[in-house]
Amino acid sequence: MLRRALKLRPLLSLHPSSSFSHLFSSSSSSPPPGISSGNFIQLVAGKSDENLSISNPTISIDRSGLCNPPEHCHGPTSDSELVKHLNSIIKFRGGPISVAEYMEEVLTNPKAGYYINRDVFGTEGDFVTSPEVSQMFGEMVGVWAMCLWEQMGRPIKVNLVELGPGRGTLMVDLLRGASKFKNFTESLHIHLVDCSPTLKELQHRNLKCVDEEYISSSGEKKTISQLAGTPVSWHAAFEQVPSGVPTIIIAHEFYDALPVHQFQRASRGWCEKMVDVKKDSAFRFVLSPAPTPANVFLAKRCKWTMKEEVDKLNQIEICPQAMELTESISKRISSDGGGALIIDYGRNGVVSDSLQAIRKHKFVPILDEPGTADLSAYVDFEAIRHSAEEASEDVSVYGPITQSQFLGSLGINFRVETLVQNCETDEQAELLQAGYWRLVGEGEAPFWEGPEEKVPIGMGTRYLAMAIVNKNQGIPIPFSEAKPGQT
Numbered sequence: 001m002l003r004r005a006l007k008l009r010p011l012l013s014l015h016p017s018s019s020f021s022h023l024f025s026s027s028s029s030s031p032p033p034g035i036s037s038g039n040f041i042q043l044v045a046g047k048s049d050e051n052l053s054i055s056n057p058t059i060s061i062d063r064s065g066l067c068n069p070p071e072h073c074h075g076p077t078s079d080s081e082l083v084k085h086l087n088s089i090i091k092f093r094g095g096p097i098s099v100a101e102y103m104e105e106v107l108t109n110p111k112a113g114y115y116i117n118r119d120v121f122g123t124e125g126d127f128v129t130s131p132e133v134s135q136m137f138g139e140m141v142g143v144w145a146m147c148l149w150e151q152m153g154r155p156i157k158v159n160l161v162e163l164g165p166g167r168g169t170l171m172v173d174l175l176r177g178a179s180k181f182k183n184f185t186e187s188l189h190i191h192l193v194d195c196s197p198t199l200k201e202l203q204h205r206n207l208k209c210v211d212e213e214y215i216s217s218s219g220e221k222k223t224i225s226q227l228a229g230t231p232v233s234w235h236a237a238f239e240q241v242p243s244g245v246p247t248i249i250i251a252h253e254f255y256d257a258l259p260v261h262q263f264q265r266a267s268r269g270w271c272e273k274m275v276d277v278k279k280d281s282a283f284r285f286v287l288s289p290a291p292t293p294a295n296v297f298l299a300k301r302c303k304w305t306m307k308e309e310v311d312k313l314n315q316i317e318i319c320p321q322a323m324e325l326t327e328s329i330s331k332r333i334s335s336d337g338g339g340a341l342i343i344d345y346g347r348n349g350v351v352s353d354s355l356q357a358i359r360k361h362k363f364v365p366i367l368d369e370p371g372t373a374d375l376s377a378y379v380d381f382e383a384i385r386h387s388a389e390e391a392s393e394d395v396s397v398y399g400p401i402t403q404s405q406f407l408g409s410l411g412i413n414f415r416v417e418t419l420v421q422n423c424e425t426d427e428q429a430e431l432l433q434a435g436y437w438r439l440v441g442e443g444e445a446p447f448w449e450g451p452e453e454k455v456p457i458g459m460g461t462r463y464l465a466m467a468i469v470n471k472n473q474g475i476p477i478p479f480s481e482a483k484p485g486q487t
């Protein structure tokens with residue numbers, strides 16, 4: 001029984017007897033038991049925030065809490081560099097900006113964006129992600145990547161791409177776990193795609209990278225991760241990753257950070273929700289009086305779903321960047337071989353209104369102090385599937401399945417048992433089991449005896465996993481039993 005507040009991630013060194021090579025033979029195991037501007041119309045809020053009660057835990061919140069409807073009008077914000085910048089865009093543009101443009105500026109503005117200058121993860125940061133919960137997450141993703149590499153015919157050169165690696169923790173655990181499989185690790189060139197110079201430095205440090213003195217013909221220094229002797233390169237966008245080599249792509253909690261457009265049904269049809277600035281410099285939501293360029297993407301998205309389902313909705317969120325990124329991934333996998341694994345929170349269907357802001361493990365209003373809270377939105381897995389399939393006939397899409405099914409089928413239950421057996425203290429064992437439960441469990445932790453407001457919430461069913469693979473590779477584990485596109 002756990003009698004103390006959860007600390008996160010006891011990293012257990014990989015004892016020789018605790019290698020996860022046995023997981024290859026247990027890939028068919030079932031999931032753990034029990035898991036199953038002037039012209040614009042101001043938008044009036046008036047929605048109660050009934051989900052705030054579940055979103056108040058003060059430690060280690062993940063960002064998948066149920067859609068958290070924002071308040072739509074807020075008091076004056078401080079004049080930070082980002083606030084001034086947003087004000088000036090709206091002023092010089094002569095009118096409001098889309099929610100997507102607001103989100104993009106807030107998260108990734110090169111000078112003052114949320115992700116640019118800080119480490120936002122962990123109990124000291126704003127939220128916690130699965131790789132930060134337990135080393136087992138990165139290890140299991142490593143098992144998935146190695147199995148795909150096997151299915152690809154063990155190519156001697158592979159680009160292993162991670163989109164939005166955060167602190168680099170997933171890749172660290174993947175490489176540590178895979179370090180005994182020399183043929184695999186020696187084939188790898190790691191490509192990390194991230195917009196944040198601060199996080200890039202952290203990734204460099206955590207992956208134990210050394211920059212070699214030798215400067216290549218392209219004028220670049222080679223960087224090697226000492227964890228497995230693999231070369232590492234950084235890029236600002238996926239399209240910059242060199243092509244022509246079989247590729248394995250991992251996107252964990254990356255898609256949810258891509259900017260979404262929000263639409264609201266009005267008597268004149270679907271109107272885009274925009275961000276405007278009031279006379280006192282505070283931001284507010286308004287509705288566009290006429291169709292906007294994003295209406296093209298709305299029409300495309302609606303074609304992929306039943307009319308009756310759309311008719312029931314008063315709000316729709318769409319993510320054109322997710323559609324475009326998926327098209328690029330699909331084309332790359334089609335031409336170079338390989339596959340992609342996308343794990344995120346979201347739904348296998350149209351998303352209505354999910355944009356949320358999180359600061360210090362609490363939900364806060366979206367327009368408050370932009371740049372000081374994380375913004376994220378549910379991932380629309382149905383749109384990802386259609387985007388991938390329309391981009392290339394050479395790829396198949398599998399899932400989404402729940403994170404619990406994904407990790408369970410890859411053998412996380414065997415892994416946790418092995419690690420627990422090698423624990424030196426009861427506390428280590430309890431923390432490992434709590435991390436395991438957090439990754440695969442559902443709802444509030446039944447074993448929790450600490451303060452109610454700190455009860456850990458399971459991520460097992462709220463996070464979903466989807467794979468896009470080149471048809472030549474066959475069916476990727478553990479999606480074997482699901483037909484392409486099936487939940």
Ligand SMILES: C[S@@+](CC[C@H](N)C(=O)[O-])C[C@H]1O[C@@H](n2cnc3c(N)ncnc32)[C@H](O)[C@@H]1O
Binds near residue numbers: 199254
């Ligand atoms: C929510 S974090 C996920 C981190 C990590 N995958 C994890 O699970 O711990 C999002 C990551 O994506 C990066 N990111 C967000 N938007 C991006 C963009 N448009 N282009 C490149 N990187 C981006 C951030 O810097 C951060 O590393």
